[in-house]
Amino acid sequence: MRILLSLKRTITRLRANCQGQTMLEYALLAGFVAVAIALVLAAPGDNIKAIYQDTAAVLDSTESGSAPAASPAAPSADPTGDSGGGGKNKKPKKPKKNK
Secondary structure, rough: HHHHHHEEEEHHHHOOOHHHHHHHHHHHHHHHHHHHHHHHHHHHHHHHHHHHHHHHHHHHHHHHOOOOOOOOOOOOOOOOOOOOOOOOOOOOOOOOOOO
């Protein structure tokens, strides 16, 4: 009889202890998040690699003394000096009259 009571207490105690289950759930959740992040970052990985390689090529050519090649993504220079930043349309200033 004593063995059955001891067995019943042990089973009851093990049922109440959920720490291992919770730890396993958190580990699975962390694993799923890691896989999701890896999939999201893998998609633009080639584009990012190309950007870094282009930047490295420009820096290497600058160090060697040759002029860097123009980047196709670079904005063209505006001769008026206006950056075209979406501000108000400015009219050219009229010269002041001498009195």
